[in-house]
Amino acid sequence: NAGVTQTPKFRILKIGQSMTLQCTQDMNHNYMYWYRQDPGMGLKLIYYSVGAGITDKGEVPNGYNVSRSTTEDFPLRLELAAPSQTSVYFCASSYHGGGYNEQFFGPGTRLTVL
Amino acid sequence: TQLLEQSPQFLSIQEGENLTVYCNSSSVFSSLQWYRQEPGEGPVLLVTVVTGGEVKKLKRLTFQFGDARKDSSLHITAAQTGDTGLYLCAGAGGIYGGSQGNLIFGKGTKLSVKP
Structure with missing residues (x-):
């Protein structure tokens, strides 16, 4: 049982490049989330999904896109990378939504945009 | 606007001390x-x-939820070096959590426990 896995672990992008951050969970969780964590700023929700085929915006969605074609996978797409997108990105999943259920986090992807 | 304020932002203590965030x-x-x-x-x-x-205990960690459900505290007794890390609180179900009750995170308290 691997939990939540993320790839890559590190990536450097040039301004204007695109990339996809991969996230997979093997716990059969319905809910999946993408957060970004900037130094001293806590976690900000980018997008979330309540099940395959259903996604919705979080607090900071601009510059990102997501898709959820399967229960297991929830990739995050960055189009036209900008220095403001330099951050650590975490994917998480939970069986139910709301605040009563544990969110399981992946190890993160550290992205630098130069 | 930071909806959840955590304090202190940084805390450095010696092993064996008590602390509250x-x-x-x-x-x-x-x-x-x-x-x-x-x-x-x-x-x-x-x-x-x-x-x-509500008060919950997890070994040397004691968590309390305020009566009005607006605040919480974490108390660590006899801190150990293994307690070092970033402690984040996250609230759900408030007016800013959205229809799905998504979590709102504080900025965290960075704790360093020195031997």
Whole structure:
């Protein structure tokens, strides 16, 4: 049982490049989330999904896109990378939504945009 | 606007000392969670508190949810070097949580316990 896995672990992008951050969970969780964590700023929700085929915006969605074609996978797409997108990105999943259920986090992807 | 204020932002103590960190808000939450994050890893859930006034204990860690469900505290007794990490509180079910009750995170308290 691997939990939540993320790839890559590190990536450097040039301004204007695109990339996809991969996230997979093997716990059969319905809910999946993408957060970004900037130094001293806590976690900000980018997008979330309540099940395959259903996604919705979080607090900071601009510059990102997501898709959820399967229960297991929830990739995050960055189009036209900008220095403001330099951050650590975490994917998480939970069986139910709301605040009563544990969110399981992946190890993160550290992205630098130069 | 930071909906969940955590204090202190940084805390450096010696092994064996006691400490308390705080998580405060002007909003009411239906539940509040505490996570610990170690360097280079994702956050890991420590506890969820739901009822106003609730106290939960996890070995040397004591968590309390305020009576009005707007604030919470984490008290560590006889801190150990293994307690070092970033402690994050996260509220759910408040007016800013959205229809799905998504979590709103504080900025965290960075704790360093020295031997």
